[in-house]
Amino acid sequence: MQLIDIGANLTHDSFDHDRDAVLQRARDAGVVQMVVTGASREHSPRALALAQAHPGELFATAGVHPHHASEYTAECDAELRALHAHPEVVAVGECGLDYYRDFSPRPAQRKAFERQLQIAADLAVDGVGKPVFLHQRDAHADFVAVLREFEGKLGPAVVHCFTGSREELFDYLDRDWHVGITGWLCDERRGQHLRELVRSIPAQRLMIETDAPYLLPRTVKPAPSHRRNEPMYLAHIVEELARDRGEEVAATAAQATATTRAFFGLPAVAAPAA
Template sequence: MQLIDIGLNLSHDSFDRDRDAVWQRARDAGVAHAILTGASRAHNPKVLALARSRPGEWFATAGVHPHHAVEYTEECDAELHALHAHPEVVAVGECGLDYFRDFSPRPAQRRAFERQLQLAADLAAAGNPKPLFLHQRDAHADFLAMMRAFEGRIGPAVVHCFTGSREELFDYLDRDWHIGITGWLCDERRGQHLRELVRNIPAQRLMVETDAPYLLPRTLTPMPKDRRNEPAFLPHIVAELARDRGEAVEVTAAATTATARAFFRLPA
């Protein structure tokens, strides 16, 4: 199997001590490429630097997560436009709305999200279209409304780390958006409903991710002592996903890899 982890927070400080070893374990497990998540002004340049250090293996996103929405200033907007001039940056985001934690005020979240949707529209108009790497939690109605306002002006979108309801899933699929599945699927407390829902995701709309170092799969054995998730555990998520979809692991692996490669326009 050759897998692509579409959501890896490799700039997180928990990886500072052994980042190369983490990636070697992932490579040994069959993870060939990773999209490194940029989600704040501090981490976007770090993620780009990491992506440039392993050309062809690591790629980057650049955006501002709703938790950091208050930092979205004119200077931040200019920084993002500059970052997206680099070919290693393959998606706008992580961006969206999060009304579950409200780490930033909701008006600030909506302003930051709108600016990043405009960034995606600007890139498309300039002939450099990039997909959106999206976050949504407990904000479905506002999220849909804001995305709808940019219909026809932005490219494809993936709802990263999908944890939502059947209604939310079908709203996204009806709009031809992609879905990212993480180890949340393996959580018997919070992710049990996903076991049934993932059967409804067309193969050409489905991608996989660890969101490491977060969301360690609870069905993983043995558990790492430090409870840190890492990309080497992506095959475990794929195996669980394949079981729930009623298909061979090789089929799920090949399909999600092909979908991710096309979505992010990665080299063969």
């Protein structure tokens, strides 16, 4: 079983002391490739550096999360465009809107979001824009409105770490966007509604992720004392996801992996010799 984690914050400082061991544990759990999330001016270059250090295994996104939207300047825009010249950077983002925290003013969030979508549109190949890695929390109406301005200009889109409502999910699916499911699914306090909703996601629109080091699945037993999530737990997430979808784990994993490779344009990985 080959798994791909589409969202791992491997540049996070909690991994600084054991990043190589984290990668090995992921490999041992069947995670053959990972997309390292770039979510700020500081961490997007680090994501690229990690991807370059692990060719064919790690890839990167480059963007500015709405929490950091206030740092989005002309210089930041130029820096992101330079990062996207590297083939290891496979998507624009993490970008979007977050009205739950409001760490940056909402007008600044919308402007940063629009400028990053413009990067994706400008990087079109044969008329198809670069994939976008999206974040939305408590901002659905504005989020969809901004993206509507770029209809026909963007490549494939994934709403990463989906935690929303049925209405939001179907709005995304109606637009042929992809959906990323995390260990939020395993949270009986906040994610119970996802147990039913994931059945409605077409297989060719579904991808899986840990969002490590955040969102350790609450159903992992025994839970690690440090409470840090890491990519090896993707195997646990896909098991829960398959159960909720009424599918065999191997089938859910294989389809999610195929969908992910097609979305990001990732190379195939040879199966280990028997």
